[in-house]
Amino acid sequence: MDGDTLFTIGDLARRTGLTVKTIRFYADCGLVPPTDRSPAGYRLYDVAALARLDLVRTLRELGLELAVVRRVLDREVTVPEVAAAHADALEVQIRILRLRRAVLRAVAERGSTPEEMDLMHKLAKLSDDERRRLITDFVDDTFGGLDANAEFVDLLRSAAPELPEDPEPEQVHAWVELAELAQDPDFRAAVRRMAEYQAAERAEGDRTGLHHDLTEAVRDAVGGALDAGIAPASPEAAAVVDTLTARYAQTFGRADDADLRHWLLARLEIAGDPRTERYWHLLSVVNGWPVPPSLAPVFGWFTAALRARSAQ
Known part of the structure; x- marks a missing residue:
């Protein structure tokens, strides 16, 4: 192509696919000024102007604002620098769009009210740090200032909710419920009582x-009783209770007597709030972890059996 060739604004429109109006706008704002004018006053553009217009079109199609395009053309920033910054911005936008999609799907499945949808959207778009802070505030409020079970407190703090960038509707539901539960004053009061205990x-x-071995022992012993259809108040339950109280006595260095059973009953009742188990269930759903089976039937049976045994 001849370097001296000049193009009319119509030529540029045909070559770039832009409208004459758009090219005129870019010329008027100084992005792609005309190279020359014809004797009749029409704008003319050379090959360099055509290349500049192609760059402007590409950058605009990628979503860059005119001010950023001007900085690229004026060599204040390079195209790679702009591309990297714009890619980061697009990542944020994509994440927000994915969250909105997940919220809308959750709303469609749940039949939520406008108020619930607004809450869902507000909670879902929190950053990872904001979600962790919400849980940190919950732990600080319930365990702060107390010398409670350090391993349990560390577990609570480390198990932060991490909603994926493209969450499933059930993960959005779980996060909203978890956030509401962590902020529920009644639940906080119940957890505070557990911390004080x-x-x-x-x-x-x-x-x-922590007492993972004890939990497994209760699960195995009571699970067998449940499978066998043994009622908590039945004579057959006594052997299960005796086996487990002996295990607790050994673990805590106490005598296996009536005082131990009263102490253990109080311990089970303090820890038996079903919302605590619900908290861990919701956290597992949010983080995509395997959801552990509920221990509520197991410890419910053990508590009832222990109470019946203590009343004898």
């Missing part, structure tokens, strides 16, 4: 930490 136990010398 743990602190009192530690003041008495308890340093046993």
